[in-house]
Structures are given as C-alpha cells and as structure tokens.
Amino acid sequence: MRAELNSISGPETVHGTAIPAGVDDRSTRAGALSVRHYVAGGREHGGGIGRMAGYIVDSFGKDGIVHVVTDTRGPRWFPLTSLPRLAFAILLMTRDRVVSPRRVHHIHVAGRGSTVRKRILTAAARRLGCRHLVHLHDYDYAADFNARSAADQAAVLPMFKKADHVVALGRRDHQTLTTVLGVDQRRVSVLPNCVPDPGGPRLRDNDETRIVFLGRLSERKGVPELLRALSHPTMMQLRWRAVLAGDGPVDEYRRQARELGIADRVEMPGWLGPDETRALCARADILTLPSHAEGLAMAVVEGLAHGLAIVTTRVGAHEEVITDGSSGLFVPPGDVDALASALARLVSEPETRRALSMQARAAYLAQFSMASYRRSLERIYETVTNGTR
Template identity: 60%
Template sequence: MHEKSVKVRHYLAGGREFAGGIGRLVGYVVDAAGPDQAHRLSDTRGPRWSPPRSLPRLGLALAAMLGDRIVAPGRIHHIHVAGRGSTIRKLILARLARAIGCTHVLHLHDNDYAADLAARTPRQLARIRRMFQGADRVVVLGHRDRATVVEHLGVAPSRTLVLRNCVPDPGPAGPPDRPVPTILFLGTLGPRKGVPELLAALASPAMTRLDWRAVLAGDGAVASYLREAARLGLGERVSMPGWLGRAEAGALLAGADILVLPSHAEGMAMAVIEGLAHGRAVVATRVGAHEEAIEHGVNGLFAPVGDAEALAATLARLVVDPALRARLGAAARASYLERFSMGAYIGRLGALYGSLAPAPSGLLERKTT
C-alpha cells in the first residue's frame, strides 16, 4: 500500500500551538507530509488544563475517533502520550480505540516515564500496562524509553520503534556575522530546563569578564527570571522575549553562536535537534536521549546537571574559542543531516503507517475507480 493513501489522526494536548515540543514535531510532520497526505489533529486538552474547557476538548477527540471508525475505518490513530495528566487522558482514548477496533499507535514523549510509573498506584499501573500492550505499535524517542516500555510495561520489543525527533532542514548556515558571541536558550523558562543554573552560570566570574550576549526565549516564569537577571547584574546582557513562533526562533538560531539547554530532564529536546540542524555549538546535559544525539567533544558539549560552575566553564570555553565553536557546529550539522533530517523521519514514519494500514477492500477499490 502506498504511504500517501494512509489516513492518520494525531491526538495531543494543546494541538500544534500549545503542546510544546510535541506540538512542534507533529506540526513538522503534517507540513512535510504535504497536501496528498490525510493527517488530522485532535486537541485533547486545550492550551492548558482547565476542567470546564479541557473535558469538552477530550470529548470532541473521542467523538472524532468514533466518527472515524464509521466514515474512515482504515484511519490510523496516532496517540501522543507523556506522564501525569497526559497519561490519564490517553488511557481513555486508548481504551476506546481498543473497544471499537481502531488501529492505533502510542508515541511516548515523556522526559522520565519510569519515574512517572513509579509514582502510580498498582491499579493505575495495571491500566497503563494494558494501554501500552494493547497498542498496535509503540514509538519511543530513544533506547532508554524503549527499555522502560519493554521492561516496565511488558511491550514486546518487536512492537516498539525508536524514532528520534527531527526538525525541518533550515539549510546550511555560516557563522554569525557579529563580533560578540550570542548564547541562545530555547524552552520553557523554569527549573526543569535548568534556567536558575543558567543565570547563575552567566553571572559567574568566569563569564562576566568575557564579552557575550544571551537570549532566553520561551514561555514560563518570564517576569520572575527577568527580575532575577537584573538582581544578578545581567540586565544589559540577557534578554527574554517570551514565547516565539517557528520563524522567530529560526531567526534567533541563525544568529546565535551557542545553543544551551541545561535541562534536568528531557525526552529528546527539540531545541537540541534545532541547534544541530543550524550547525551551532550545542551545550546540553546527559538526560533523556541526548547521548544518542550528542557525542561530547565531537558535535557538542555536555555539562553536569545542576552544576552552574561547570556550565559557566563550558560556556566560557566556547565564548573565547571561535575555532572550537566552528568545529562543533560543522559536526553538529553533519550529524543532523545523517540522523535527524525530516526526510529520514517521514520515511520511517510512513513505513510504520504502511505496515499497519489495512489493504483496501474490493468494495472500496470499486468506489475509487
């Protein structure tokens, strides 16, 4: 069956605009698939969790699944799941999918699903196991997550697929044409992303004696961190523009020298892949599947989680050494083209869909001729 004839519906909280990295990834997939592919999206929560607004959204997603079973019985239902409330909503969706016989894929995006499972009650854990074991396929971001679903949830290894995140190719980019290096952070401003340590690192003596500027772009506690930056004496060197769209974030990446993401927990951060795609020197932490994307000293650098002093030393090393930035950036771009391009991702995803899609019946064939 040709992959262009496969119909897919994605289920994710917040849709393309309010689902963070998951929303960006699904948006990239939908855009790359083109007008001939039948990808539809169902928002299961809305911009943020609010029972009066979120429960009707979930109800509409369930209704869409029921309607598809009648009017598009061959549609594949791609359910994107993370921890906490996301799992609860997806338990409801996956139970309906099993009950009415929908082909469905579970796509795990959580930053530490094993820890989330450890906090569940035995009854919840049993339901989550049934959900994952009942899916036609389970997609994970890296080998750590594959071990979680196989060892903790009992999913057969043959029914799992490691599919690392990807981003569209921004094209080759030369070094930014500015004398003062720019350090860029992309993500929600908060402790999980390591923003307190990042500000502490930027305010350390190792960094304040050097010339640089930094942009921390993302939603979250922006006003609070602006006050903290001012308190640390960084007000003239650090800007926080808030949440940015894809084009604005791309422009920042094109003009940056260093992409930093000192997270405490991640799955496979989209910002890291975007840094690789733009050929920037990437500084990250050894969390989630980052070690499957970055080789320390080859296409990026790692800093220890929560260690502001070590992060400052790593950033300072890059600020004073443009040759190192250029070498890491060139290797980052090469690794993106080899392992994280949209073409490779869409090809593997299309193969997955094609393996699950039913062959057209004779009746359907007669209707389409």
C-alpha cells in the same frame, strides 16, 4: 452552551491549515490512508510535542498522507474547557471509524496528566476498533510509572501493551517500554525527534557571541543554573548576549536576571513559533540546554540542524545524538561552575565553536533529516494498517 462548545472544540488543522471541525479532506472519504494526531495543546500550545507534530504534518504536504491535528486539552489544563475537548476528540475518533475507517490514530503521550487523558483516549480507540499507535514523549516515564499505585499501573499498561504500535524517542525509553511496561519489542520502534532542514550553518559575523536557550523556562530545564552561570565572573568579562525563548514564569526569571545584574544582556521574549525560532537560531552561535531531565529535547535537535555549538547535559537520549567534544559539550546537571566554564570556553574560542558547529550539522544530516524521519514514519503507519490484531 452551543457557542461555548464551538469555541472549545476549535478548528482542526490539515497540513497546517485550519479547517472547520468535522470537515474532512476528500481523500479520507475516498478511503485513502490518513492520520489523526492527538496532542495536548495542539500545534500552537503543545510545546515540543506540538511542534514535532506540526513538523510531521508539514512534511507530508498536500500530495502525501493527509494529517489532521486534534487538541485534547487546550492551551492549559482547565476542567471546564479541557474535559469537553477530550470528549470532542473521542467524538471525532468515533466519526472517523465510520467515515474514514482506514485512518491511523497517532496518539502522543507523556507522563502525569497526559497519561490520564490518553488512557481514556486509547481505551476508546480499542473499544471502537481504531488502528492506533502510541508515541511516548517523556523525560522519565519509568519514574512516573513506578510512582503510581498498583491499581493505576494496571490501568496504564493496556495503553501501551494493546496499541498496534509504540514509538520511543531513544534506547532508554525503548527499554522502559519493553521491560517495565511489558510491550512486545516487535511492536516498538525507536524514532528520535527531528526538525526540517533550515539550510545551515550560516556564516555568522556577530560583534558579540550569541547564546540561545529554547524551551519552557523552568527548574527542570536548568534555567536558574543558566542565569547564575551567565552571571559568573568568567562570563561577565566576555562579550556575549543571550536569548532565553520559552513560556513559563517568564517575569520571575526576568526578575532573577535583574538581581544577578545581567538583565541588559539577557532577553526573554516568551514562547516563539517555528519561524521565529528558525530566525533566532540563524543568528546564534551557541545553544545551551542544561536540563535535569529530558526525553530527546527538540531544542537540541534544532541546535544540530542549525549547526550551533551545543552545551547540554547527559539526560534522556542526548548521549545517543551528541558526542562529547565533537558535536557538543556535556556538563553535569545543576553544576553552575561547569556550565559557566563550558560557555566561557565557547565564547572565547571561536575555532572550537566552529569545529563543534560543523560536527553538529554533520550529525543532523546523518541522523535527523525530516526526509529520513518521514520514511520511517510511513513504514510504521504501514505496519499499523496492515498488521494483524
């Protein structure tokens, strides 16, 4: 059983480097400000949230605030391993309260099962007196909350209302927090996702236009419509190749691509790490994400950073970061013809593609640089550590 618990807890990561669980950086013992992130799946299996947490950790570096990432679930939800992970996270939080009392606990939460786990974790933080902030990542938290029973809603509210601070990805989530969940707006900050600067855009001299999709392959992300749009007659007569990078039922979507006659032009490599994602985007021309629901998709911010021509939908905070016709193109969710038309236009009009690329890169530099994000986050941490309860 002891060996099993060791495999369940696994290593923590400080500045992206694995360290044994229970070993702290010396600066945390000396009383310096430090941060523990709680992410379901950690950096490696936490999807877009895990990737964002990883970017935060790497950004601060060894000369900045010490960051530790704790996995509260494991690669997938499975009671025999996930529940011990959650219990272990609470044990670490309890130890922190004694060993590193100034540590800020940065709790990343979404809807559904994530809310259940983080409700327990935030209750522990309140009981222990830990300074903590809740970072909301969800494609429609208002709908998730409204679908819950009255008793469940009452149990969820303290997670947000009693946190020292709450972070939202965009204006829609800010409104959800302050109106639906009743959080004091003075304790809510809007902080859109960001990515490290890849140094783009690069001059791309592709024989065929390269299209990328980043994210979990699913209906919510619009993958069925994307495959049908790629097989549309307007696209089949053009020169392009596509890479759909992400986890999910990859084999099923490969089967659909074969049935649609585009398997030789569409690659699905599965989930890619940050380095592989950067390399893929560096070779690409177009990023498409025809989602039905998002908060603020990391894929869209990646596309802006790399200066890609973006085709996406008006969901979540996308309209807050993209100007239609200038830094990207919007299509209605689920509209295969509109998606095919937008993609075909960008494939066949390199000048339009380049113009969108330049504006996308400019939008990234103006709003989504990692340096700007870090400054904003440091101010939030200062608010959390110096605020009164």
